[in-house]
Amino acid sequence: MSENKSDSKSPATIEENSIERNSALETDHGRTHIDDVVVAKIAGMAAREVSGVHALGGGAARALGALRDMAGSRVDVRQGVSVEVGETQAAADVAIVAEYGVAIHELAEAIRRNIINAIERMTGLEVTEVNVTVHDVHLELDDDNEESAEEEVKEIEPAEVAAADHEPRVK
Template sequence: MTETRTSSVTAEQAPVRPHGGQGGSSLMTERGRTTIADEVVAKVAGMAAREIEGVHEFGAGGVRAFGAIKGALGGEDGVTKGVSVEVGERQAAADIHLVVEYGVAIPDLAQAVRGNVIRAVERMCGLEVTEVNIAVDDVHLPRQESSAPADGEPRVQ
């Protein structure tokens, strides 16, 4: 006698598979659709990028200046500053503007940020990330701790 096995997943629970087959998305099922706002994907991407050592800040000069003013007025320093995304039904793409710490290898940093953003967005949002473009807009230079000469002698007497 032949034994037949049935799946414990019902047709109502199974995800609808997109045509062209990359495995499917759990965002579209026979029982409904889950949509994720662009702002949510941008926050996930921004947090993932911040986790990488060597990233100092986000945004181009104008965005950083606006953020400083907003922060001084008590506004929230947004996680999405310097991050823009495009979100479709199954895919997302991100553009991230960074300020990097001086001395960091920029190609290695960009690769690490890109990989972390892709992993986070795909895991948390269930979207395929088609691209993560990184623009390095500035380098953060270390500040001197003191204006006194290194030998400890004052410059003028």
């Protein structure tokens, strides 16, 4: 019976373990709260650092990002990233476009490792999971098609656009 008492955790032992685990975010002088936006930015930057990642986000997120770029806005490093942040833990979901030719399973693992290392190092939060979704594979042909489409748009003369505006739309 005395063995059971020694195996059970006393309130002091539980409290000591909690303080030890949370020491980076909770001290005798106060608590530190890390906002979701901070963790999302760290995860986004960490994912972009991995060789083989072409872009972050699914199709809709990338389309909005392209519109933002054309308008001259800053790049949103949180694009393609969603996070959940608790008092001591964080989890992240990342959507990417991979470069053609990379081993996607190795790329996903490298992204996962880099995000975990960055979040834990910068925030002191424990990362419980990082889910990686690969939405697309980027081909060099995609760049060529985008450039030729941009050139075609630039080649249209203003007079042609004006004439097109004045033609009857219905007959």
